[in-house]
Amino acid sequence: MEKQFKRTTVTSALPYANGPVHIGHLAGVYIPADIYARYLRLKKHDVLFIGGSDEHGVPITIRAKKEGVTPQDIVDRYHQLIKDSFEEFGISFDTYGRTTSKVHHDLASQFFRTLYDKGEFLEQSSLQYYDEEAKTFLADRYITGECPRCHSEGAYGDQCEKCGSTLSPDELINPKSAISGSQPVQRETKHWYLPLDKHEAWLRRWILEDHKEWRPNVYGQCKSWLDMGLQPRAVSRDLDWGIPVPVEGAEGKVLYVWFDAPIGYISNTKELLPDTWEQWWKSEDTRLVHFIGKDNIVFHCIVFPAMLKAEGSYILPENVPSNEFLNLEGDKISTSRNWAVWLHEYLREFPGKQDVLRYVLTANAPETKDNDFTWKDFQARNNNELVAVYGNFVNRALVLTHKYFDGAVPACGTLNEYDEATLREFAEVKAEVERLLENYKFRDAQKEAMNLARIGNKYLADTEPWKLAKTDMPRVATILNISLQLVANLAIAFEPFLPFSSARLRGMLNMSTCDWEQLGKTDLLSEGARLNPAELLFEKIEDATIEAQIQKLLDTKKANEEANYKAKPIRENIAFDDFLKLDIRVGTVLECQKVPKADKLLQFRIDDGLEQRTIISGIAQHYAPEDLVGKQVCFIANLPPRTLKGITSEGMILSAENADGSLAVITPEKLVKPGSEVK
RNA sequence: GGCGGGAUAGCUCAGCUGGUUAGAGCGCAUGAUUCAUAAUCAUGAGGUCCGGGGUUCAAGUCCCCGUCCCGCUACCA
Numbered sequence: 001m002e003k004q005f006k007r008t009t010v011t012s013a014l015p016y017a018n019g020p021v022h023i024g025h026l027a028g029v030y031i032p033a034d035i036y037a038r039y040l041r042l043k044k045h046d047v048l049f050i051g052g053s054d055e056h057g058v059p060i061t062i063r064a065k066k067e068g069v070t071p072q073d074i075v076d077r078y079h080q081l082i083k084d085s086f087e088e089f090g091i092s093f094d095t096y097g098r099t100t101s102k103v104h105h106d107l108a109s110q111f112f113r114t115l116y117d118k119g120e121f122l123e124q125s126s127l128q129y130y131d132e133e134a135k136t137f138l139a140d141r142y143i144t145g146e147c148p149r150c151h152s153e154g155a156y157g158d159q160c161e162k163c164g165s166t167l168s169p170d171e172l173i174n175p176k177s178a179i180s181g182s183q184p185v186q187r188e189t190k191h192w193y194l195p196l197d198k199h200e201a202w203l204r205r206w207i208l209e210d211h212k213e214w215r216p217n218v219y220g221q222c223k224s225w226l227d228m229g230l231q232p233r234a235v236s237r238d239l240d241w242g243i244p245v246p247v248e249g250a251e252g253k254v255l256y257v258w259f260d261a262p263i264g265y266i267s268n269t270k271e272l273l274p275d276t277w278e279q280w281w282k283s284e285d286t287r288l289v290h291f292i293g294k295d296n297i298v299f300h301c302i303v304f305p306a307m308l309k310a311e312g313s314y315i316l317p318e319n320v321p322s323n324e325f326l327n328l329e330g331d332k333i334s335t336s337r338n339w340a341v342w343l344h345e346y347l348r349e350f351p352g353k354q355d356v357l358r359y360v361l362t363a364n365a366p367e368t369k370d371n372d373f374t375w376k377d378f379q380a381r382n383n384n385e386l387v388a389v390y391g392n393f394v395n396r397a398l399v400l401t402h403k404y405f406d407g408a409v410p411a412c413g414t415l416n417e418y419d420e421a422t423l424r425e426f427a428e429v430k431a432e433v434e435r436l437l438e439n440y441k442f443r444d445a446q447k448e449a450m451n452l453a454r455i456g457n458k459y460l461a462d463t464e465p466w467k468l469a470k471t472d473m474p475r476v477a478t479i480l481n482i483s484l485q486l487v488a489n490l491a492i493a494f495e496p497f498l499p500f501s502s503a504r505l506r507g508m509l510n511m512s513t514c515d516w517e518q519l520g521k522t523d524l525l526s527e528g529a530r531l532n533p534a535e536l537l538f539e540k541i542e543d544a545t546i547e548a549q550i551q552k553l554l555d556t557k558k559a560n561e562e563a564n565y566k567a568k569p570i571r572e573n574i575a576f577d578d579f580l581k582l583d584i585r586v587g588t589v590l591e592c593q594k595v596p597k598a599d600k601l602l603q604f605r606i607d608d609g610l611e612q613r614t615i616i617s618g619i620a621q622h623y624a625p626e627d628l629v630g631k632q633v634c635f636i637a638n639l640p641p642r643t644l645k646g647i648t649s650e651g652m653i654l655s656a657e658n659a660d661g662s663l664a665v666i667t668p669e670k671l672v673k674p675g676s677e678v679k
Numbered sequence: 680g681g682c683g684g685g686a687u688a689g690c691u692c693a694g695c696u697g698g699u700u701a702g703a704g705c706g707c708a709u710g711a712u713u714c715a716u717a718a719u720c721a722u723g724a725g726g727u728c729c730g731g732g733g734u735u736c737a738a739g740u741c742c743c744c745g746u747c748c749c750g751c752u753a754c755c756a
Contacts, residue, residue, distance in 0.1 A: 220683045221751080228682075228752095294684090294750070324684080324749075332749095363704090368692085369685045370749055377691080377705090384705060388718055396715045403714075444693075447704070454704095461720040466713075536716060597680035598754045618755025635756095642756050645680090652756040 005287035005318075007046035009280045010037045011265040012091075013292045014054035014099070017078040018063050021085060022340035023373055024333040025293075027361040028323040032442045033291035034091045035362065038496040039437050041092075042516035048280050051086065052097035052268045053079040056242040057257035071241045075100060085344040089354050090499050097268030099260060104267035108260045109246045111311060112235070116247060120310040121192040122232055129184035131177040143184060145175040189238055191253070192245070196230035199306040203230075206316065207301060214301075215440075217368075218322050221297045233303065235259040262304040265290075266314075281314055288317045297322050321440040324366040328373050329553060338556050341373070341549075349549075355498040356382050356538070362497060365443045379546045382538065385450065391538040393456040394490065394505060397483040398534035400460075404469055409484055409529045410477035412522075419482055422459050426452060426489060427520040433493065442497075449493045456486045481527070484509070488524035492516060501537055508532045583638040584654070584678035585609070586668050592625040598645050604628075604653065608637060609675015616649035622663040634666045634678050 012033040015021055021030075030051075037049035055075035064071040075098070083096050097104065115121055129143055177184045207214070207222045214222075235256050236245050242254030270277040280286055290300045300320050308314035326333065333340045346357060360381045364371050401407060415423075429451050436445035465479045491505040492514055506514065509531060511524065518524060587606035595601035600618045602625055615635060634654045641648050655663040668676075 217684050217750090222683095224682050224751080298751090327749095364691065371691080380690095380705065383716090387716060392715060392718050394715095396719080398715095400714050443691095447692090450704085457715095457719055460714075461712075464712085464714090469714090534715095538716085540716060595680095595754080599680070600755045616754095616756070620755085639756055644756080645754060649756055 004285070006283075006285040007048070007280065008040055008287045008289060009265075009269070010040075010047060010049045011288075011290050012049075012051050012093075013290075013296055014052050014261055014264050015082055016057070016059070017053040017055045017075040017082065017098070018060045019078060019335050021082050021343045022333060022335070023328070023343070023346075023357070023361060024326045024340070026089075026343060026357070027326045027365050027371075027373070028293040029291050030086065030091050031358055031361050032321065032323065032365065032440070035442050035445075035496045036289070036291070036437065036440070038092055038499065039516070042492070042495055042514065044515070044517075048269065048272075049092060049094045050097075050265050050268050051091070051093040051095070052264050053082060053099065054257070054261045054264065055079065055098050055100045056254070056260055058237075058239065058241075061239070061241045072100070081344060085347060088347050089343060090358070092499070095268050095272040097264065097271050099264045099267075101267065101271060103271040104260075104264055105243050107267040107270060108243050108255060108263045111263050111266075111307075112243075112255060112259070113246045114312075115194075115307070115310050116192070118310070118312070120194070121235065122195050123190060123192055125188050125190045127186040128189050128238065129175060129177075130187040130189075131182060131184050143175050143177065145173055190250075191234050191236045192247075193232040194235050194259075194303070194306065194310070195232045196302065196306055197232065199309060200226065200230050202309070203302060203306065206305070211319075214319060215321060215367075217294060217324065218297055218301060218320055221294075222301045225298055225302060230302070258299060258303065259307070262299065262307070284315060286315055288315055290317050290320045292320060292322050294322050294324050319440065324368070324370045326361075326364075326366050326371055326373055329375070329550070330372060338559075339553070352500075355501045356386060356541075359386055359446070359498060362442055362446045367441070367443055375546045375549045379541045379543075382541050386538040387540055389450060389457065390453040390490070390494075390501075391536060393453045393460070394487050394508075394537050395534055396460055397456070397480065397487050398508065398531060400465060401480050401484060401531060402534065404465075404473070404476055405480065407531045407533070409525045409527055409531065410480050411474075411527045412481035413474050413478040415478070415482075418462065419478070422455060422482070422486075423520075423522060425455050426486065429455070430493070430520045437496070446497050449490075449497060452486065452490055452493055456483060456490070459483065459486070481525075482522065484525050484531075485522045489519055489521075492519045492524075504535070505537060508534060581638075582636060584634055585637045586632050586672050586674060586676045586678060587613075587635055588674045589628050589631050589633060592628045594620055594625055595645050595647065601645060602628075603647060604633075606633070606635065606651075607674045608635075609673060613650040614648065615651045615653055616644045616647055617653040617655075619653070619655060619663050619665065622655075623665065628665070631665070632667050632671065632674070634668070 010033055012029050015025060033049065037047055040047040053075065060074050061071050064074045067074070079098050086093065086096065099108075175184055176182070204226050207219070208226065212219065236250070236253045236259075237256050238252055239254050240252065242257065243260050244250070245253040245255060266277070266281055269280050273280070281288070292300050297320070300317065300322075305316050308316060328339060328341065331339055347354070350356065356378070360378050361373070363381055363385075364373065364377065401410065404410075429448055433445050433448045436442075436448060460479075460483060463479045465476045465483075468476050468479070487505070488509055488511055491502045491509065491511060494505075495502040495514055502514070506512075509525060510529060513524075585608055587608045589604055590607050590612065591605035593603050595603050595616065598620070600620050602617050602620045602623065604615045604617060606613050606615055635651045636654070637651050639650075639652055641650050643649070654666040656666060657663055
């Protein structure tokens with residue numbers, strides 16, 4: 001475990017280039033990765049911090065189609081937006097590439113080819129939908145139709161967004177091609193699969209035995225997957241946006257985006273360092289660390305390592321620190337619902353306050369469980385911690401020096417015991433911050449760094465130089481010298497966390513060096529050195545500012561509710577005879593209970609006027625079974641029976657679906673005889 | 680339902696392989712102080728460690744049963 005590494009490759013999940021970056025991404029991946037990379041650099045370790053945009057995949061092509069532009073236009077737009085906002089925010093990538101680059105295409109292609117030549121893939125043909133008009137196979141997202149579960153229109157081939165079901169394209173009723181609108185036909189197509197099952201044995205050993213130190217969520221999820229047994233995964237798709245499968249007879253096929261994206265880490269390295277990139281990826285004394293969100297655990301811990309191992313010449317990750325999710329004001333962050341704090345907007349609305357957001361998102365990082373970001377917490381942490389503790393100490397030390405010594409670092413006399421105890425505390429904090437950072441505990445590490453400022457405030461309160469100034473100037477000189485040394489130390493300690501503030505602080509101190517190993521030293525500023533005028537390192541954030549942000553979110557929410565409250569268009573007319581075929585009846589609920597081993601199903605015993613029948617209905621999340629007993633419901637009585645969870649359902653209970661997805665059972669306005677027809 | 684993660688002071692979280700009166704920051708109360716962005720410092724009040732069993736001399740920490748939250752997954756005629 002205590003392996004010595006010569007260099008470290010740090011990767012952070014590639015953001016998908018079909019939308020901007022929000023605080024969830026920052027808290028989960030980019031800020032911790034950046035802190036880690038900056039820390040290693042400060043320690044003069046060799047480190048390479050890799051980022052880049054993920055620019056392939058179906059959602060981008062769909063978005064392009066919708067907007068009437070090319071996929072390239074989409075990725076160009078968001079790649080630039082994301083790249084610029086990361087840069088402005090101080091995420092210190094050594095390189096930020098993109099998966100549409102030539103280097104990436106070549107490398108990914110070559111990677112695939114190597115595995116292909118080594119026989120690491122399975123080839124398999126299957127039937128898939130094909131659009132004869134557009135002359136192309138259709139990816140799952142390109143097929144729409146009626147959802148077989150909730151019967152709403154507009155379900156996609158992989159998922160119905162209305163009821164949330166996961167679908168496969170051949171389940172859709174009346175499938176239509178999203179490209180031409182024509183009815184697609186099934187055609188045989190060949191694809192390549194990575195047989196993960198073949199890699200199971202070593203993965204099991206490597207993760208479950210050799211990496212017990214991985215975070216519980218990461219380890220647990222891997223174990224869960226391994227215990228369920230791994231299945232082969234397709235690595236190609238029929239699509240024209242992506243990296244062509246480099247095999248004869250594979251025209252019209254591209255690498256599946258999850259296969260090409262992680263290779264992006266490697267190709268971005270190669271693009272930056274064409275001659276030496278391999279040492280960052282193939283040398284046993286390189287430590288590889290992937291920073292990701294919890295949705296990416298399986299890819300980075302199982303699939304990507306399997307790819308690397310299959311290729312044969314690459315190292316495997318040493319750790320995969322993965323964060324949970326960040327919520328916003330109590331609700332899940334959602335791009336489609338516009339429920340987010342977007343980085344590019346934050347940068348515009350809070351100019352110069354990068355570090356405030358960095359601080360808050362680290363202090364409240366979802367390292368062990370989902371956390372909630374609130375604007376009030378943002379304000380409190382800024383005003384009560386950054387301003388009151390850190391900024392204030394810096395300001396006190398500088399102002400006092402200007403007042404009593406005209407802005408020059410005063411001479412340090414003999415230290416008394418209290419001085420030395422204070423400095424010892426400092427050294428202890430340094431060791432603790434290091435230990436925490438090396439264990440990927442960024443939240444605690446930052447808190448520990450903040451303790452340095454607390455020590456400083458206490459030191460000033462206890463020594464009271466403003467009183468001694470009347471009687472003992474040499475002692476005041478010593479106290480302020482030490483205080484200023486502490487301030488200089490803060491500039492180093494906070495460099496990984498709050499780089500902008502550290503830079504400003506160094507400017508105020510005229511401090512040229514910044515080296516982690518100097519942390520804890522008391523000669524960072526030499527006697528007589530001139531200080532610049534004190535500026536406020538952080539400023540208070542007023543209530544009005546916070547209220548405006550909260551209002552902005554509330555407005556968003558309202559706008560969304562209105563946007564969602566749009567009734568669906570009426571379907572095509574049907575013949576009256578078709579209506580007559582439906583036999584809708586009223587029944588009285590005699591019994592109702594939850595179906596065992598199913599979360600959404602209720603089992604009804606219904607009096608239909610003639611006899612009793614059993615009906616299963618997926619409304620368990622909206623009704624307690626006992627509340628329905630004795631009620632009358634409407635149901636379709638002449639559907640063929642269908643077995644669900646081993647129970648035969650003889651009909652379908654009618655419910656209305658509200659805008660928020662909740663269900664309301666349809667019941668007659670007054671009591672009628674069971675078996676009454678609904679016309 | 681299965682699997683994984685979580686549940687500890689008002690809030691956000693620490694508590695390693697079980698061991699003295701369960702900790703930190705913020706908030707709150709009281710006092711001190713004025714160099715400082717009404718900042719700081721000290722002290723204090725706050726906890727059936729989700730509930731119930733069990734193992735043990737000893738359990739927040741281990742085992743079993745259950746509840747709630749998050750994720751993946753199954754079911755939704």
